[in-house]
Amino acid sequence: MKGYLFPGQGSQYIGMGRSLYQHSGRARQMFETADRIVGFDLTRMMLEGTQEALKATTVAQPAVFLHAVATAFLSDTFRPAAVAGHSLGEIAALVAIEVISFEEGLHLVSVRSKAMQKACQLCPGTMAAVLGMQDEVVEAICAEITKEVVVPANYNCPGQLVISGSQKGVALATEALRKAGARKVIPLQVEGAFHAPLMAHAQESVAAVLSSIPFAKGICPIYQNVTGRPVTDPQIIKANLLQQLVAPIYWTKTIHHMMEDGITEYIECGPGTVLQGLVRKIAPTLSIGPL
Incomplete structure (x- = not known):
């Protein structure tokens, strides 16, 4: 089919x-x-x-x-x-x-x-692709950031999860994800925080x-x-x-x-x-x- x-x-x-x-x-x-x-x-x-x-x-x-x-x-x-x-x-x-x-x-x-x-x-934001990290780890790191908005947005395939949120929220998550061992965190050229x-x-x-x-x-x-x-x-x-x-x-x-x-x-x-x-x-x- x-x-x-x-x-x-x-x-x-x-x-x-x-x-x-x-x-x-x-x-x-x-x-x-x-x-x-x-x-x-x-x-x-x-x-x-x-x-x-x-x-x-x-x-x-x-x-x-x-x-x-x-x-x-x-x-x-x-x-x-x-x-x-x-x-x-x-x-x-x-x-x-x-x-x-x-x-x-x-x-x-x-x-x-x-x-x-x-x-x-009205609510400026951005997105970033997280490569080489388990979804659960990305979810946990996003959940730890409570004073800014950042959430998992696109579960694209194993080892590729896009995060979305405020500029500062995504920046904080990016820093934490890199420290936690993400292979890459790539800022996306988008106009806002889609699916967030x-x-x-x-x-x-x-x-x-x-x-x-x-x-x-x-x-x-x-x-x-x-x-x-x-x-x-x-x-x-x-x-x-x-x-x-x-x-x-x-x-x-x-x-x-x-x-x-x-x-x-x-x-x-x-x-x-x-x-x-x-x-x-x-x-x-x-x-x-x-x-």
Whole structure:
């Protein structure tokens, strides 16, 4: 059985989507629709923009979403038994399995990206990738820092856990993690503390959009980040999407649960190869590749 994986913010790159745009009339229509919904020339940013411009949350999120959904829609072989998305990728996955429309998904992504950008400005923060340390040790060190915010945010694969929080909180945790023997602690070039309590300011705007969009029962389950478990109930999917803003991404659990449920072939649907790399570290013998 095939499971399709949709990447999140950070997978964007210069010229992303050029092949889709140049070789498909349907893709060009999707790009034009996206420009209208997000309210700026997203197409130009994707095809000609700089890496710095693409890094902005309000550009990166709709860009990655558009690329991933167009890839799925234009495929003749997209027949999932299950899907999962890393953070933002959950929304692309929901569009691909017909829970919401492309236009509704893009509107949700646009509002989400703007709300997260605003939360970054209201509560400045950052993130760092911790390599070569057991999750339990990272969790304990974060828990010991009580006067600043710092929490585990992305459980990406064994030996790679991203922490998120205030600038000082992440700095304190970084120092403690290095002393405790982490192989590396790498600051991430992000605009804020994603998947941490500092993102709570984004929840109100996202909740309003979620309440206005009717969610259908999709063609297959989605394994959601906040639990790593499969979901088909539209109301639970909505609740998990909202909680995801401030909760950790349990990607390792997600892949393990998909394996337990009989998913044997994994296909990354969208820009880049980040998720292929993570899956190979989680389970080296799994079949994984691009769509």
